[in-house]
Amino acid sequence: MEKKLFPTQASDYDLLEEIGRGAFAVVYRAICKPLNQTVAVKCLDLDSCNSNLTNVYAEAQLMSLVDHPNIIKSYCSFIVDHFLWVVMPYMDGGSCLHIMKIRYPEGLPEPMIAVILKETLKGLDYLHRQQQIHRDVKAGNILIDTSGAVKLGDFGTSACMFNRGDRERCRKTVTGSPCWMAPEMLEERYGADIWSFGITALELAHGHAPFSKFPPQKVLLMTLTSAAPCLNPDKDKNFSKGFKDVVNLCLNKEPSKRPTTEKLLKLSYFKQTKFNSTLVQKLLNGLGPLWEREKILRDKDAALLASKKSAFLQEEEKSRNEYKRGVSCWNFDIESLKDEAATIHDDDTSVVSEIDPVSVNAPNQDEVVLREGGEVRQRLILNKIYFRKPFEREPQQFGRFGVFDGDLELESPGWHVVRPVKNSEDARLPTIDEDKGRTGSTEKGLDNFDSPTSSLIMDGPAGDHLKRYEDDKEYKRTILSLEQKYKDNPLSSRYDSAVQSRDAELREMDPGLLPSKSGVSCAPASNLAPQLKTLLLQTAKQYEVLADLLRIASPGEAMSMPLCTMHSEGPSGQCSEVSNLALEPDLNTRHQIHELQIKIASLTHELTFVKQRNMQLERQLNALYNKQEEERIKQEAEKY
Numbered sequence: 203m204e205k206k207l208f209p210t211q212a213s214d215y216d217l218l219e220e221i222g223r224g225a226f227a228v229v230y231r232a233i234c235k236p237l238n239q240t241v242a243v244k245c246l247d248l249d250s251c252n253s254n255l256t257n258v259y260a261e262a263q264l265m266s267l268v269d270h271p272n273i274i275k276s277y278c279s280f281i282v283d284h285f286l287w288v289v290m291p292y293m294d295g296g297s298c299l300h301i302m303k304i305r306y307p308e309g310l311p312e313p314m315i316a317v318i319l320k321e322t323l324k325g326l327d328y329l330h331r332q333q334q335i336h337r338d339v340k341a342g343n344i345l346i347d348t349s350g351a352v353k354l355g356d357f358g359t360s361a362c363m364f365n366r367g368d369r370e371r372c373r374k375t376v377t378g379s380p381c382w383m384a385p386e387m388l389e390e391r392y393g394a395d396i397w398s399f400g401i402t403a404l405e406l407a408h409g410h411a412p413f414s415k416f417p418p419q420k421v422l423l424m425t426l427t428s429a430a431p432c433l434n435p436d437k438d439k440n441f442s443k444g445f446k447d448v449v450n451l452c453l454n455k456e457p458s459k460r461p462t463t464e465k466l467l468k469l470s471y472f473k474q475t476k477f478n479s480t481l482v483q484k485l486l487n488g489l490g491p492l493w494e495r496e497k498i499l500r501d502k503d504a505a506l507l508a509s510k511k512s513a514f515l516q517e518e519e520k521s522r523n524e525y526k527r528g529v530s531c532w533n534f535d536i537e538s539l540k541d542e543a544a545t546i547h548d549d550d551t552s553v554v555s556e557i558d559p560v561s562v563n564a565p566n567q568d569e570v571v572l573r574e575g576g577e578v579r580q581r582l583i584l585n586k587i588y589f590r591k592p593f594e595r596e597p598q599q600f601g602r603f604g605v606f607d608g609d610l611e612l613e614s615p616g617w618h619v620v621r622p623v624k625n626s627e628d629a630r631l632p633t634i635d636e637d638k639g640r641t642g643s644t645e646k647g648l649d650n651f652d653s654p655t656s657s658l659i660m661d662g663p664a665g666d667h668l669k670r671y672e673d674d675k676e677y678k679r680t681i682l683s684l685e686q687k688y689k690d691n692p693l694s695s696r697y698d699s700a701v702q703s704r705d706a707e708l709r710e711m712d713p714g715l716l717p718s719k720s721g722v723s724c725a726p727a728s729n730l731a732p733q734l735k736t737l738l739l740q741t742a743k744q745y746e747v748l749a750d751l752l753r754i755a756s757p758g759e760a761m762s763m764p765l766c767t768m769h770s771e772g773p774s775g776q777c778s779e780v781s782n783l784a785l786e787p788d789l790n791t792r793h794q795i796h797e798l799q800i801k802i803a804s805l806t807h808e809l810t811f812v813k814q815r816n817m818q819l820e821r822q823l824n825a826l827y828n829k830q831e832e833e834r835i836k837q838e839a840e841k842y
């Protein structure tokens with residue numbers, strides 16, 4: 203028969219419907235225009251390919267040299283942009299997997315399996331005799347057509363996509379699909395194809411491969427560590443002994459003990475199986491065109507994926523909105539943020555879903571350890587996950603004027619708000635009180651450290667130390683316990699009330715000295731004094747927290763060093779009780795205390811500086827506004 207010459211230009215092909223999709227390729231039904239022949243064109247994305255172009259091309263050429271009725275050969279192949287187009291016979295029945303998904307989700311009847319397996323085995327035998335390994339034998343690669351032909355597809359291309367196209371080197375790399383992959387995996391001998399053949403037999407019998415519900419890495423692990431899969435003695439009673447023997451022979455974990463294709467073909471099971479095109483055709487009876495079936499399956503998969511994703515996306519959307527609302531401007535409602543945060547669930551499916559299910563264990567209620575290959579990959583503290591996002595800087599509203607951050611010309615570190623947002627428990631944790639800073643009012647502007655667990659941190663070296671504590675598991679635990687403790691702690695409430703009374707004091711000040719809501723008034727620099735006092739009080743409170751933290755961190759050690767080096771005074775004029783703690787830190791702890799003190803001092807300094815600058819600007823703006831107002835009044839007076 204005269205060999206047809208297939209053109210190697212994209213323009214000679216009309217790509218019609220999509221008929222399949224693999225990891226690296228999309229397969230189309232196409233018309234070869236000069237020959238007026240329906241073909242299948244597989245478009246492999248070379249960008250996702252590890253191989254160099256020459257090797258990929260060589261591998262594709264090899265596919266065209268194949269000549270066996272049970273192996274799909276390629277008519278030709280060529281490069282189009284970053285795709286390799288492989289032109290091959292169009293198998294209008296599609297793959298066995300495709301057919302099972304549509305019509306036989308529980309698996310095929312044994313007589314059909316026997317015919318399909320025997321045809322596949324003949325193709326595999328041919329390849330092995332040519333000293334070629336297929337490496338991706340599976341139901342998805344066994345294609346049938348309406349004439350009843352059964353062909354093993356995907357020879358060559360899968361290998362070249364996974365590897366450098368060099369078959370010698372390929373023998374040392376992991377290729378193929380995990381479910382069908384043999385335990386020896388890296389030693390690619392013909393036995394690997396036999397193992398895959400045995401798995402394919404189970405796949406055809408059950409409608410899915412063993413372990414198929416697990417993620418790829420898990421499948422590989424299970425293939426190596428579990429006993430070889432086999433038919434279920436209870437559920438699979440209806441299968442013949444001959445079929446069971448084939449499965450057991452192929453699925454021997456010792457590669458050298460697996461039969462060769464030649465031996466398998468000699469088994470009475472295969473000898474008795476005669477090719478029966480009608481039986482194969484029966485599989486397709488009443489099924490619509492391949493591309494329509496393909497579309498149904500694709501839509502179904504997409505819907506399934508969407509339903510799985512939507513729950514996660516909803517959570518994510520919520521979180522994103524909350525973040526936007528919460529940190530993109532100074533003007534937000536902290537209470538509603540907290541309420542919303544309380545509704546956000548803690549199950550971060552994006553993390554957990556990627557993790558091997560059996561590798562997730564929970565040694566205690568609070569902690570989930572995610573392991574991968576026995577290694578601890580991540581520890582999640584349930585209900586105590588913090589988001590840390592950059593604080594976007596928006597104009598702050600000062601009276602009538604928007605003061606932009608850039609106007610301050612400060613070399614201030616970038617402020618971050620560490621806001622617990624995950625669940626109700628975290629929502630209870632206090633946050634920096636942005637609400638108070640909203641109006642920029644002097645009486646509240648410095649009242650950021652409103653509780654022991656407020657977390658205003660800085661970028662750069664000054665902030666790093668505090669961040670380290672924030673990230674620390676123990677620290678978070680301690681914070682929670684402290685939070686509980688501070689609820690009833692008289693010391694804490696005394697300090698809270700101290701701060702509150704200072705606030706009240708400020709509020710009682712001559713309103714003319716404080717910026718009014720309209721922002722017309724001026725704030726003299728002397729107003730800073732009470733604020734600085736407030737700040738000192740808060741700093742003292744922080745010392746107290748730190749002392750508590752350190753005590754908890756090293757409960758056996760009593761510390762004698764007075765922590766209150768800044769002489770912060772409470773309302774009664776006494777030094778904070780922090781100073782009275784009989785604490786005896788070791789050298790390390792002392793160093794940490796020292797570092798923290800420096801950080802706090804620099805933080806305090808920074809706050810004061812920003813505040814002063816803000817007030818200065820506010821005064822300038824107010825003066826400007828007053829001038830404008832005067833002019834306006836003058837103009838109006840002139841009118842009358």
Ligand SMILES: Nc1ncnc2c1ncn2[C@@H]1O[C@H](COP(=O)(O)OP(=O)(O)OP(=O)(O)O)[C@@H](O)[C@H]1O
Nearest residue numbers: 221222223224225227229242291292293297342356
């Ligand atoms: N010649 C063909 N005729 C008809 N359908 C085909 C043909 N070749 C492939 N297909 C269909 O396209 C699907 C995708 O093929 P492809 O070889 O890219 O992927 P796969 O082998 O299933 O996946 P992977 O290569 O990622 O393991 C096949 O499962 C099959 O349904």
